[in-house]
Amino acid sequence: MKHKFSFVNNRLTKIRRDNLYRKLVSNKILGPHVIIRGKRLINLSSNDYLGLGFNKIPTMQTQSSSRLVAGNDFLFERLEEKLAQHKSQEAALIFPTGYMANLGIISILPQKNDLILSDELNHASIIDSCKLSEARKIIYKHNDIYDLENKLKKRSVRKFVITEGIFSMNGDFARLKEISDLCQKYGAYLILDDAHGDFVVGRDGRGSAENKHVANKVDVYISSLSKALGTFGGYISSKRQIVDLAVNTSRPFIYTSALPNFLVRLALEKFSSNREQKRKKLWKNIKYFKTGLESLGYTIPSESQIMPIIIGKEKKALEFGKYLFDNGVFAQPIRYPTVKLGTARIRISVTALLNIDLITKSIDVFERAGKKFGIL
Template sequence: MNPTERLAQLKEQGLYRRRRVIEGAQGIEVWVDGERLINFSSNDYLGLANHPAVVSALKNGAERYGVGSGSAHLICGHSSAHHALEEELADFTGRRRALLFSTGYMANIGVISALVGRSDKVLEDRLNHASLLDGGLLSRAQFQRYRHADSADLEDKLSGSSRRQLIVTDGVFSMDGDLAPLPAMAKLAEEHQATLMVDDAHGIGVLGDHGAGVLQHFGLSQQQVPVLMGTLGKGLGTFGAFVAGSEDLIELLIQQARSYVFTTAMPAAVAEATRASLKIVRTEPWRREKLQMLSQRFREGASQLGWRLLDSASAIQPILIGDSRQTIAASEALLRQGYWVGAIRPPTVPQGQARLRVTFSANHQQQHVDGLLTALAAIKL
């Protein structure tokens, strides 16, 4: 099928996507295509992407280090800012060491490929992020998917294998907002001598008593979960990713994770900005508390209106609609009322499970939530 025919098919199926142009910085209020909208689509959960202290740190970092890092980490791109941030991330997550990657996608592909190969086995949750699934497939290991958050199905697939096994899961599932059953998974990994890897992109900064993520939320140690991946562009409000774990894990990734070895390092100024955001996460727990309050207020109101919500205790609150065209219609109806809520459709989610993905920020106020609920009440599908 040529590109023109394929594009026409995507439009017919309600799966065509288009970019919207934002004028100015990320925030609760954004100007999009010339219109002012209240933003319920961002992953800037703690409201740090445009925080004055983070912006100032970026500017100061650029003054000191310039804009580009100039090279990969293993050549001449690894600055003192990068090194300091790695040490602070390791301390923050309770791991021995941490390693920066330029994106979360690259981190997941690089880590999985470095840990397993043709003679090994990868087991992944069916609803894992695309980067985890691609990492498993690209590793050339035997690849199996287990039913979503189903420890019994995972145990069945772990049993009887003589291969070295790597279990890979999201911590907070990005389109559903629910948490993986990590305590049960850690126990299974120990029983079957498998390694457990958790992608905590949507938990870092948001979950845990001190914001260290889903592993802190569940009280799981480095020994129980040897491989932790986290991103910097969501709860921490900047850009990039990291992997945290043992001394030997990080040294192995430095040697063999191709997406680390052969990629230019993130700008050192971004590392400095992230160090500033990490301090805010540590010292301002009210941001996490407010997220919980806003999410609960929304859930109560949306349920009373009859909308079908998924079981989520996170800042991600999906409204399941099912049909892609109806989901687009609902999103556009909200846009006309001044609210930006993303329409999530296949292949991002399974067929028949299109949904509105409502996300909250600590910068939202109660009136924003109440306004969104009023707008949802006016929609007729």
């Protein structure tokens, strides 16, 4: 007789056999380092791009109800006003996470008989959000303007183009100038998930669209407070009526507890901190790291803080990552389903927390690893 959960064991066995098994590893973050199993490693896997740091968290509200019930602390309004100004929009709305922000707006804006066109490398939260919508969905080839235009010609009541600003696994920028021009040409709405571009690129860190001089052509912004800003939560920013629609119809907003207000206060403090100084240091680090890797012979097509080193086979990527770990560098192997099979990679996240000495040490380890595994 089969065990009740044999089907689960079978799935896990296949995941292990395909070198795709993942497990949680306890760690402790200490500035530019991470401590794992007592080993101090240079942390190249952090999304805390600016490294703005934490002050002592005050003893305040730690739990609340939904914002439509009794959880709408006055600090939300203050932060949302600043975020709307930051994006040159009329209004903003904070969600508990960036994932929920995507679910919250994409699931309600496109309707039945509408058409969603989504980049093939969009984040899982966008993919899941599109599934919740009643609109028809079409995937266009990554950053392929010709493919997007051909698919924009299909008939529908309304059309929505959804893209990331900086793609989370490739580190490349969306071709926002061309995409926004096509949206105008075909009367499509442009939804931009700028989780990795917000507070990192553009004037005063206003994001990818500002960096490409098309900020006024984006209809809905979706972003994160937990990456470059280094706090917690996500948000949307758009016209006031779109935010009102989310307040009234977005299930991920209505039916969940609000963020604790000390996290909102922390976001306000970091928003008003000297972000520009940290941002300049980040870009100095990016240039130094990219130049160093390319001088060794690595191909780094990314122009952002996210630098993938394509390994290919999943097992080889795991072995490469283990070699980095054993030599004091923490840079996680990224495998299917996060990326396509056969395109496993080491994903480097550069932050302002790093200094030239730590980057130099990391580059030395990557040189040895590249030669050992035949990448260089």
